[in-house]
Structure formats: structure tokens, C-alpha cells
Amino acid sequence: MASAVPSFPEAARVVYDYASNLLACHPRTERLALDSTYGCILAQPVRADRDMPAFQRSTRDGFAVRAAEASAHKWLQVAGSIRAGEPPAGPLPTASAWEIMTGAAVPEGADAVAMLEHVEQDGKKVRLIKGRTLDPGENVVPAAAEAHAGEELIPTGTRLGPSQIAAAATCGYAHLEVFVRPRVAILTTGDELVPVDTTPGSSQIRNSNASMLAALVAQNGGEPWILPAAKDNTAALGSALRKGIEADMLLISGGVSAGKFDLVEPVLASLGAHFHFTGVRIQPGKPLVFGEIPRAKSPLAFFGLPGNPISSAATFLLFGSAVLRALAGNHLLAPLFSAAQLSRDAKGKPNLTRFIPAAFKSDPLSCHLPEVAPVPWQGSGDLAAFARANCFIFVPEGIDRIPAGDIARILPI
Numbered sequence: 001m002a003s004a005v006p007s008f009p010e011a012a013r014v015v016y017d018y019a020s021n022l023l024a025c026h027p028r029t030e031r032l033a034l035d036s037t038y039g040c041i042l043a044q045p046v047r048a049d050r051d052m053p054a055f056q057r058s059t060r061d062g063f064a065v066r067a068a069e070a071s072a073h074k075w076l077q078v079a080g081s082i083r084a085g086e087p088p089a090g091p092l093p094t095a096s097a098w099e100i101m102t103g104a105a106v107p108e109g110a111d112a113v114a115m116l117e118h119v120e121q122d123g124k125k126v127r128l129i130k131g132r133t134l135d136p137g138e139n140v141v142p143a144a145a146e147a148h149a150g151e152e153l154i155p156t157g158t159r160l161g162p163s164q165i166a167a168a169a170t171c172g173y174a175h176l177e178v179f180v181r182p183r184v185a186i187l188t189t190g191d192e193l194v195p196v197d198t199t200p201g202s203s204q205i206r207n208s209n210a211s212m213l214a215a216l217v218a219q220n221g222g223e224p225w226i227l228p229a230a231k232d233n234t235a236a237l238g239s240a241l242r243k244g245i246e247a248d249m250l251l252i253s254g255g256v257s258a259g260k261f262d263l264v265e266p267v268l269a270s271l272g273a274h275f276h277f278t279g280v281r282i283q284p285g286k287p288l289v290f291g292e293i294p295r296a297k298s299p300l301a302f303f304g305l306p307g308n309p310i311s312s313a314a315t316f317l318l319f320g321s322a323v324l325r326a327l328a329g330n331h332l333l334a335p336l337f338s339a340a341q342l343s344r345d346a347k348g349k350p351n352l353t354r355f356i357p358a359a360f361k362s363d364p365l366s367c368h369l370p371e372v373a374p375v376p377w378q379g380s381g382d383l384a385a386f387a388r389a390n391c392f393i394f395v396p397e398g399i400d401r402i403p404a405g406d407i408a409r410i411l412p413i
């Protein structure tokens, strides 16, 4: 690795290329009941089991007609009635209409559906009201217009959200083959750390990174494996790291900056680690370390995340999450940035790309972009500020300030 500290885009390229290569090594799969697959990554394509729709479907309650006849505003005889779920009716006689419900099969011979609200009725006759005309195809979805039988609807490697689960359900997939979640070891380091359920001494702190990173791992499709926190000495770190080597990925928090107890890098090096980079020109998160440890099976990717909680979260979201998603079989590797309008200035820093903790909110009654403002903070250890944040504002290197009113890119947390 060259000694120059890479910029954000340079480091991101290294990580995303690494992650893309990992996608080729297929993780293990398991078969799950459809209703247990939310958030899982598909390990098989989902295909339409029949034409979608399988029949010409009405999208409105009303009357199936011939558009040309209806548009002439003649009275049409109601020839029958069809509800959703009933077998296709028809054919539609000339100068006739067929009462139809939303989701029912349009009778053969009809080419449009007049909405109930757009017709006048006189006993068994209906007529399109004045000023209304109908085009062929209106309010009708032709058979197979959505997909043909056998067509791939969802590719392997897609994260299953509500819309994908609905599509799988409609195609009859009661079970799905999904990738087994990768196990991510989380090793926090620091003599000052005590467990969450204990009272810290006057200069101690509770270990918040373990819980935070576990949540981030779960959010990104991994199974967190929290190791006991390690003390800042070579022996303790070495034995903790040797435990973590069994995992599919390793996150270490703390001990990566310049202090004399920042021993993570030398201990990793003693295990034969190869470092892709040992710092990135970002703030927070500059001391981030990324590398791999050789193993008999496949190398173990690791991130040495800076101990400050906001730095740990930012670097995991920006870099670690891409490697985790690749290990999980998820084809969407890079984090999904969004956009929002700044309600306050966002300040840059010389020679660094900044990710400023911020809160974005949107007014459901407005059609404007969400508004975003940095949260006031005392630096990357300020968990009180972080609790008020739900995103990071992205200020690229070389930009001194993004003024209030401008659109900024944000990374939701």
C-alpha cells in the first residue's frame, strides 16, 4: 500500500472493488418460509409462474364496453355481471355493456371499462355521460402486460423488502432460497471500557460501540457476534483477534490512531495481515484501517474502525457495509446516498471529505425535498448529539462550505 493517505473516492474505490470481487464467492444458502424472509438476500431468481395478469383485468368498478360504441353515447344493454374471481364471461354482444368489478376478467369482445361514476343508468341500460369518451384499453390491463410466464421478476442478490415479498407471494413462492447471513465479529478495544450493565468509574465509559456496531451489522444483513472487549495490550488483543478469525468478517473498534496504546495495527500485522489502507482523508474517521488476514479457507476482511463512536458509525456505513453486503450476497454494494435541502450551512475542512452528523426531516404536506441541518456536536465522541442525528451530510474535499438553501447529498443512518 502506498504511504499517501487516500481520498474518500480513492478509498471507496478500493473497498467497492474488493467487495465486487467477493460477490463471485457465493455464500451458503438456506430455505426459509416466505414470511420469514424480510431483509434477507435472494439466492434464487423469482420468476412469474404464469402470465401477469393471467387474464385481461379490469382496474375499475363499472361496465366493460367497446370503447367506440360507448364513446358514441348510445344506450347499451347490460348483458351480464362479473365479479373478481369469477371465470371470464362473454363474449360481449354488440351494443352492450357488461357490469364488472375491479380485479375481474374483462369479457371477450370488450376493450375498455367505463367507470361507474362516468355512466348514467336506466334500468338495464347504461350510457357514457356527456363530455366523457373512452379510449380502447382504458381501465384494462391486458393479459401478460406486467410479465410473461417464466420471466424473471427479481434477480438473485436482491434484498427482500415488502414489494419483493409481495411479488414472490403472487407467484406462489411459499418458501425462498436465501443467503445465510454472514457472521461479523465485533471486537471493541480499550482499557476504559466497562459493560453496559455496570456503573463506570470516574474515568471509565460504557462500551457503546459494541451495541451500535451490532445494530449496524444487523441493519446491513449480517449476524453480529460480539466478542468480549479487549484490553489495550498486545497479548489481550492478540488472543481476542485469534478468536475473531473464525468469523466471516471482523470489525475492530478503537486503537487505530497514533497513541502509544493504539496497538491494533501492529497486532494485526503480527497475524500476517495485509493492509489495503491505514487512513482515509475523511472527517470523522481518518484513522480507518482496511485489510485482510490470510486464512486456510479464504482471507478474512477486517476494518479497524476509529474508537470514537461517530467515527466508527460513519466508517462502517461508508466502507464496512459494502464488504458486509457483498459477503451477504447483496448485489447493491455501495451505500445509498440521498439528497436534502440544507436549512443551515454545512462547513467543509481543508484536505478532508466531511460527513457531518445531521438530522433530516420532511413535511408530508410539502412536495419539496427533505430539510437537513447539522446537529450541534462536540466532536466524534458526542453520543448525545449522535442520538439526535439520522444522517450524515456529505461535504466533498475541496468544498469550503455548502450554504443553507443548497441541495446536499446525505447518507441516512
Ligand SMILES: Nc1nc2c(c(=O)[nH]1)N[C@H]1C(S)=C(S)[C@@H](COP(=O)(O)OP(=O)(O)OC[C@H]3O[C@@H](n4cnc5c(N)ncnc54)[C@H](O)[C@@H]3O)O[C@H]1N2
Residues within 6 Å of the ligand: 188, 189, 190, 192, 193, 205, 206, 207, 208, 209, 210, 253, 254, 255, 256, 257, 258, 259, 262, 284, 285, 286, 287, 305, 306, 307, 308, 309, 311, 380, 381
Ligand atoms: N495524536 C493524534 N491523536 C488522535 C488522532 C491523530 O491523528 N493523532 N486521531 C484522532 C481521531 S480522528 C480519532 S477518530 C481517534 C481514534 O482513536 P482510536 O481508534 O485509536 O480509538 P481510541 O483512542 O481507542 O478511542 C477514541 C475515543 O473513543 C472512545 N471509545 C473507544 N472505544 C469505545 C467503545 N467501544 N465505546 C464507546 N467509546 C469508545 C475512547 O474512549 C476515546 O474517547 O483518535 C484521535 N486522536
Ligand code: MOO
Residues within 6 Å of the ligand: 282, 283, 284, 285, 286, 287, 306, 308, 311, 379, 380, 381
Ligand atoms: O476524525 Mo476522528 O474520526 O473525528 O474523531
